[in-house]
Amino acid sequence: MNDDNDIISKMIVLHSTFTLPSDLVIKIYESKADITVKETCFGLIIEGKRSEVNRVAREIRNLDPNRIFIKERGVPPGSSNRCRASQGGGAKPGFHQHEVEFALLPYFTEALDEIERGEMPEIKDVTPPHLTIEKFKDIIEKEVKESE
Amino acid sequence: MVKVFIYPSNSLILSDLVDRFGHEPLAMMQEIGKKIRTAGLDSPPINITPEDPKLGLKYAAVEVPSGVRGRMSLLGPLLEEAEAGIIVREPDIAFGCMGCARTNELINFLVRAKKVPLLELDYPNTEDEAKIFVHKIREFLDGLSGAQSGKGDE
Numbered sequence: 001m002n003d004d005n006d007i008i009s010k011m012i013v014l015h016s017t018f019t020l021p022s023d024l025v026i027k028i029y030e031s032k033a034d035i036t037v038k039e040t041c042f043g044l045i046i047e048g049k050r051s052e053v054n055r056v057a058r059e060i061r062n063l064d065p066n067r068i069f070i071k072e073r074g075v076p077p078g079s080s081n082r083c084r085a086s087q088g089g090g091a092k093p094g095f096h097q098h099e100v101e102f103a104l105l106p107y108f109t110e111a112l113d114e115i116e117r118g119e120m121p122e123i124k125d126v127t128p129p130h131l132t133i134e135k136f137k138d139i140i141e142k143e144v145k146e147s148e
Numbered sequence: 149m150v151k152v153f154i155y156p157s158n159s160l161i162l163s164d165l166v167d168r169f170g171h172e173p174l175a176m177m178q179e180i181g182k183k184i185r186t187a188g189l190d191s192p193p194i195n196i197t198p199e200d201p202k203l204g205l206k207y208a209a210v211e212v213p214s215g216v217r218g219r220m221s222l223l224g225p226l227l228e229e230a231e232a233g234i235i236v237r238e239p240d241i242a243f244g245c246m247g248c249a250r251t252n253e254l255i256n257f258l259v260r261a262k263k264v265p266l267l268e269l270d271y272p273n274t275e276d277e278a279k280i281f282v283h284k285i286r287e288f289l290d291g292l293s294g295a296q297s298g299k300g301d302e
Contacts, residue, residue, distance in 0.1 A: 007185055070164055071177065072175060072181065101161050104272060107275045108161060110279065112282065
């Protein structure tokens with residue numbers, strides 16, 4: 001089903017203070033991979049055969065592993081059906097998801113750095129206090145008594 | 149490599165973490181990509197065609213709105229392939245292309261009903277929560293690799 005010759009796109013989201021999208025582009029040119037690259041505000045979009053795109057994505061991730069985040073994208077780069085320039089403005093589908101997750105990326109970088117250093121925080125499951133019916137009845141009775 | 153269904157299905161973080169820790173994320177994007185790149189009269193911008201709600205009948209009854217069935221025609225095949233799942237509980241961002249509450253409920257139900265290894269989490273809001281989020285996902289995915297290699301030994 002996932003043929004190596006399928007054409008796919010991947011988004012490379014960069015959240016780094018010392019790696020620029022242009023560094024990644026140069027790396028892709030060096031790799032001589034037969035793929036299309038589009039430089040964007042968040043990083044890059046690459047498109048090509050599955051095997052090539054996966055190989056390039058792996059190479060790029062190795063440049064700055066904990067600050068580069070990659071996911072597959074359904075739509076080709078610069079597709080006129082999605083590009084805001086030809087759609088009269090507004091947010092692209094999927095923008096809001098990225099907007100929310102982009103803010104969290106530094107935290108994930110920190111966590112991935114910890115994993116790399118072999119540190120393991122103590123995982124505590126913090127669950128909100130469970131309100132049982134009995135406890136709720138007690139609260140009501142107490143409130144009623146106080147009001148009397 | 150285990151095929152891991154992720155929810156929200158277009159999440160960058162979940163997709164990246166699953167891929168990073170050596171498994172295959174099953175996400176909406178790959179299904180959309182297939183639809184868009186398959187040549188035909190219904191090439192973009194029409195991602196969902198009148199045919200799709202019919203395919204969705206496999207997962208939801210005919211009385212169910214066509215929007216749910218259309219979405220299920222994309223997500224259903226992913227669910228069938230899933231060997232594990234990571235679900236973020238009630239994400240605030242379940243709108244846009246993830247925006248159908250009933251589809252989301254159905255997806256969550258079907259993943260649980262499938263009885264595959266499942267990790268349920270909340271979206272992190274703070275640094276500490278984010279760290280725990282990543283560590284939990286890593287532990288879960290490492291566990292999947294362990295289970296798989298154990299199977300291979302048998």
